Amino acid sequence: MASVAVAEEFMxxxxxxxxxxxxxxxxxxxxxxxxxxVYFGFPYSSDNNPGWVFLFSIFPWTLLSKxxxxxxxxxxxxxxxxxxxxxxxxxxxxxxxxxxxxxxxTYWKSSCVMPLGQIFWVLFxxxxxYLFLAIYLDHTLPSSNEQQSYTWA
Numbered sequence: 001m002a003s004v005a006v007a008e009e010f011m012x013x014x015x016x017x018x019x020x021x022x023x024x025x026x027x028x029x030x031x032x033x034x035x036x037x038v039y040f041g042f043p044y045s046s047d048n049n050p051g052w053v054f055l056f057s058i059f060p061w062t063l064l065s066k067x068x069x070x071x072x073x074x075x076x077x078x079x080x081x082x083x084x085x086x087x088x089x090x091x092x093x094x095x096x097x098x099x100x101x102x103x104x105x106t107y108w109k110s111s112c113v114m115p116l117g118q119i120f121w122v123l124f125x126x127x128x129x130y131l132f133l134a135i136y137l138d139h140t141l142p143s144s145n146e147q148q149s150y151t152w153a
Contacts, residue, residue: 031061038065046093046111053113060126067119074107082107088117 034056038044043052044066056062074082074090082090083106091112114122 031059034059034062035065038062039069044113046113048113057114057122058126060123063114063119063123063126066114067116070109070112070116073109079107082116087120088115091115 038056042048043056070090071082073079086106090106090108091114092108092110095110096108
């Protein structure tokens with residue numbers, strides 16, 4: 001009876017390992033589509049539901065796309081770009097007055113949800129969280145020789 005369970009387990013891991021490349025390609029396609037959606041302005045504007053912003057912010061590639069788009073917008077035309085000291089303050093709910101616009105060359109963006117400073121922090125937290133998730137899964141999922149190693153035991 002034990003040999004049947006072992007054979008089924010090997011069969012399961014064999015099927016799982018044969019799906020690795022198609023599954024990775026599917027993740028790549030989903031990431032590409034989500035980056036395309038972010039390029040067209042969804043969900044990182046004040047018009048959209050915060051739930052969509054949270055859902056899209058789980059994926060690092062959407063945050064990267066949003067940050068690159070903000071940097072690109074800040075350097076087109078007569079804009080001077082985003083300075084490091086301005087990385088948290090260029091997203092404004094209400095646009096500045098015409099007098100403020102004329103007196104400064106600082107880049108600003110209305111209806112912006114997540115500035116670069118916030119994106120950097122979210123990406124940092126995600127990197128740490130995904131690192132710990134990878135370490136946890138590496139220690140709890142059985143390896144090819146059917147051994148589990150527990151860090152806490």
